[in-house]
Amino acid sequence: MLRTFGTQKALNNLRTLGLALAIVLIAALVQSQRAAFLSFDNVLTLLRSMVALGMIAFAQKLVILLGEIDLSVGAIYGLAAILTATLWLGGGSLPFTLPLIPALICALLVAVLAGVINGFFTVRAGLPSFIATLGMLNVAEGLQLLVSNASTFTPAYNDPLPPAWELSLFHVLGGALLPFGIPSEILWLVAAFIFFWIIRHRTIFGFRLVAIGGNPDAARVARLPVAKYKYVVFILSAVMAALAGIIDFSYVGSVGPTQSGSLLFSAIAAVVIGGASLNGGRGTIVGTLLGVILLAMLNNGLALLGVGSFIQLIFIGVVTIAAVWLDTISQKLIRRAGQRSAEATT
Amino acid sequence: MLRTFGTQKALNNLRTLGLALAIVLIAALVQSQRAAFLSFDNVLTLLRSMVALGMIAFAQKLVILLGEIDLSVGAIYGLAAILTATLWLGGGSLPFTLPLIPALICALLVAVLAGVINGFFTVRAGLPSFIATLGMLNVAEGLQLLVSNASTFTPAYNDPLPPAWELSLFHVLGGALLPFGIPSEILWLVAAFIFFWIIRHRTIFGFRLVAIGGNPDAARVARLPVAKYKYVVFILSAVMAALAGIIDFSYVGSVGPTQSGSLLFSAIAAVVIGGASLNGGRGTIVGTLLGVILLAMLNNGLALLGVGSFIQLIFIGVVTIAAVWLDTISQKLIRRAGQRSAEATT
Amino acid sequence: EEKTVPDKVQSREFPWGTFKLAPRIIEKLKAGEKPNVVVDIEGTGIPIQGAEMRIGMQRGCDNAAAAGMPVNCRITGPVNPNTSQQLAELETLLNSAQVDCLAIQPPLPNQFINIINKYVDAGIPVYTLNIDAANAKRFAFYALNEVNAGEINGEATAELIKKNGVQVNEIAMGSGAPDQPWAQARMEGFITGYKKVFPDAKFFNDAKSGIPTGKNFTTQEVLNSVTPFLTANPQITLFFHTDQGVEGVGNVIRNLNLTGKVYTSGFNVSGPILDAIDGGTTLVTIDQGFDYQAQAPVEQCAKFLATGETPDDPLQHLRPIVITKAGGENQIDTQEGRERLKRAK
């Protein structure tokens, strides 16, 4: 069978087959125990829980593709939501308020600025991106607390209440229900996936990112715009984090400081599970999506099974390792089969 | 002046000069505001707060030198303490208890096992160490909670009370006061520094670690024992984390399940601040020590100044970046000066 | 044979509208099956809180069974506070119809309004504990009144200071989470209570700017931050700590040989905290009774599903358990505190 496609190209597309297999296996297992798992509602819940993680992970994928890392995404996720809330609703430590749309624009502009600063310290100052973005993480978390004065914001119960059209516009961002009860947030996930898939696999930008990440020296010799691309990717990463923060705020209906939890960690994990190398140059967006699915499904499935939260951790650890192991093994098998079939054709 | 040493070697030793400079600057600044900063007592406090971080960071340094990463250290730090507590004192979910010494041995053996497992999945199964140790992180945290039942343990008030000699032996590990009120915990830091400095700079093991981290392919060609060394380093890392957990338990006098997430993060940050590359092959133990000092001093200094928590975060972020930037710049200057003096001598 | 389900259970009026119990739960009750009560808390692995809430849930469950209203009980929630994970889990549980009555602790006040309303609209009774979502359609809220508890602590501390004739120059306040509303409420209350006795007391910081003592609520972190703080600020002779970090503050006072000169008060109990009270470094601690906070809504769930009774006042404040060395009116002494601790294990 394998012989029929034969070429390396087709085999490359099977890169993350093992991971896909692991996901199917886990799904089948959970489904056999709890029929509700693949119910329409629960699949929606599952997808919904992937939105912020997915948006952030896709962008992080590009950062990691370059061989860099962005630790500030979780903090920027929180900062953008807090900025939107305080600018729009007041009640924080800012001396003025804005209507919703300018507030959103401000929050996104701050994210762009954060991306530029991350880029500056990585590209121009020559710091490891780990340090540059670690600094940004702390600054953004501090700002979050400073700006919000550590209070919680709930648009629908704010005093004074924002205009109704603003409330419903804001609700539409992430919380509104589309036909069949699909939360609008899910559209963002779909859009982000398509956007990043195209960026990665069908644009010159994505193509060169792979080259830069694979061999930065050669990229410099080939005069690829390494510095510019790094800036763009850091900005993209910050903006996606900010967007995710804002739509999560819309969906949850309220926001407080330091709410990003383990988002940063999960996003990097999803990227690595999806076959990327932290040294750069390797991995696809589909792989990252599979990583996101694996993590989200594990949480969902274990919650459904009602496993205690302590055992959940152990499960998550073991299954993550097992899934990536399966992937590694299947890749080896596929490569071997490919080499054999290549021999046969030559 | 530079002329007098002139050689490459001397310049290499100045690598982290900028970082040392940053530390001196910060110390001077804090001291000018609060005379208590460099008091004997506060220096002891500062040193004490570096113990666990330092022990873990030194070992992490070796892991990172190899181009790998160990995310499980924080969890193993907690697990070792909890295991010691539950095995020795009972009251967790384990069905039996042990005297102190076997309990300690058990906890350390579990750490060794964790290191072996991390090594196995990285070396034999070929997973990225990020995934292997992330899995271990989750498993160890889960075990911690499961074994302790999320309760807190206090040897001195336990019921039944352990024998007095066990209590004092345990106290000596980290909590006893030496002459001049020096907590015994500080000895561990000194010992760990000397141990790791020798390992890194005066053994073939350390020399080869640098080589392996710099170019794993070449190391394989040169038939260096890459796999064995990776196992050793992962085990060392786990054991140091476990030791740190146990002596912190001894110093504090009680232990509960901790999500020691910030310890992991700080340890990696200290290593990177100290000039290591996450790609491996670069950085010294002195650099790591400076990284640890910087982080501990920032926390101590800001607490001393009584700065509000929100601004503290911003400070920490900005100062970290500034310190590493200063280091980068000074390295460039030193290199340039070195070249100029070399030119002058020829 | 079918059991009867009272009308009061099937449908009930609240200020926010009518609650209708889900038909599947009615079927279940009719069939005599035990309903599922789920306690979903912000962090199951948080020291002291996580363990005590689990114990309280179990006790509530046992009490309900003893009262002839048996229910199945389960505790869920992320190990650490994690908004999105907790939310996703709640949604999953709702989808799979695994919950017949929910007791929930949201991560922040008034967070999770939407999901709570979704539960109630799906016909599932919801009670909040420890942290409230007052704008949601929850049935009632079980917790300490944080401001009040802080006030009681402040007053009790001040009384002891007065009684012992201690000279207090300046008071500092700290917290593992100085940004959180509950911590700020306690500090606010502490100031009020303390000033009842000493109207001119001088505070180093206000309720919004508590000294941060480490995000993870571990004693190590408290040691690393409070030691330099007290070293640098010798005028501080009383340190109020909003949570179990008071254990670390007691350690610091002992380590710096300041016993008898500097004092601390705080929240929560542990062996070392009680010992510090006996040793004189710590004056007052408040056992929040996390166990009671989890126990009460479980019992209430069982009661509602059996009889349809639920409190008219949604704010069900539990009485803070004040622990001092000697005990006293509305207080318990350290010995009794230890007994409670032992029972909790």
Add this chain to the structure above:
Amino acid sequence: MTSLVVSDVRKRYGATRALDGLSLAIESGSITGIAGPNGAGKSTLMRMLAGEETADSGDITLTRDGARLDEPWRYVAVVHQEPQVWPNMTVRENLAVGRERSWFGRMEPAKDTATVLASLGIGQYADYQLADLSLAVQQRVEIARAIMCDAEVFLFDEPNSALTENESEALFATMTELTAKGKVVILITHRLNDFVRYCRRVLVLRDGQIRHEITGDVSEARIADELTVGLSVKRVAADAVPAKGAQPDGRHTVALRLENCCDRQKKFEKVSFELATGKVLALSGVEGSGARELAQVIGQFRPANGTIATPNGENVAYLAASRRQTIFHNLSVGENLAARLGYRQLNGAAGLLSPARLSAIGFGGLGRYNVKAQNHMAPITSLSGGNQQKVALGAAIESDPDILVVEEPTRGVDVASKRDIYAMIRSFARTGRAVVLLCTEVPEIFEAADEVVVLAKGAISGRLEITTAGDLPRLADWIAEREVSPLPSP
């Protein structure tokens, strides 16, 4: 008609004057050769021309049909000594990097990819990841990238160091075509024979300057003379070089035996032979013949099925062809030389690593292997390509193995050092140890080896004592014949 003029260019690295007031003028029309010993500054000159580094002073001007072109580096295509390619991408993708034809869609290189790849003999690898391919293929990809460039100046820095005879010829044919189109073509190589065959003008670069120019009658001897002028370094005395086939005690014992050995990926099958001590054995064969893989199996670097026996537990040192796999770029020259050593050589009295011994090894190695470096503490990355190769080989020899397996031992090494290396390898063998070389050049086999084994299509197609071949041309014919067919021709 294009001309390239370089005037008084200087470049220093610390104390090293890599280019010391270099001037030259080159016109299109024929291939211009640049010869020079290792570390002379050839690659540095290339990098200046390509704009990859800026000169400290001096000018580079490029004129086409009398008009001066701004930013000359824009018109320069380079084949680097070390391929600058992307291991994580396929061959086809590698050709497209930086020259994508659209900004959206699948990124494809120019249309004539297939013909270029075919002319370089790597057409079948178009969709393979470069990381899975050998150094030789990677170098060809680098060549393809340069050839497909629409440039005025083409720089080839040792382009054929991993090519076989036939492939080299094809490459030179392409280069000649480029000159015919009016391009400036510059060739740097240490194979003097290539200058003789393809260049009518050879510039000799020494110590950062053009010291001599040979035009018209280009002969190996003339270039070699120029290259070794004033060479102050102590040469290995001619009489110290052991004669071929000489052995310590007149007997060869078996150091390693292969029986029915099969490569796991079937690069070769059922190979059996014995390796004798005291001899240098050369393996030869075109890319894909299995010769390289066999060398790696003998070097215990590649797993294989079948019997591989070392009767006395001989230990093996192996040196890969690509410096990416042999150089520790984060270590100094001295540390690289010591990288393969163990406790006995490196530990001092205290049982700890002795910095003094480490620097003694580095210091000694510099002299012994004739490495041009500032000192033994200089970073290895500051060395020229050829000098890095000497260090890598030196490190393998320092480790004192019983069997030494080296792929392309003198890749990028200058004529004088080549001789030294051959001498070193032969003395090494004479002390009763076995050496296996994977050679791509017949002259190297002729000079260095006692015996040659030729592989074709995964099987041994011939084995010959060099002395029985007689002279170099006959050896070349014999090998060329065996390389094509697995069986002796009827």
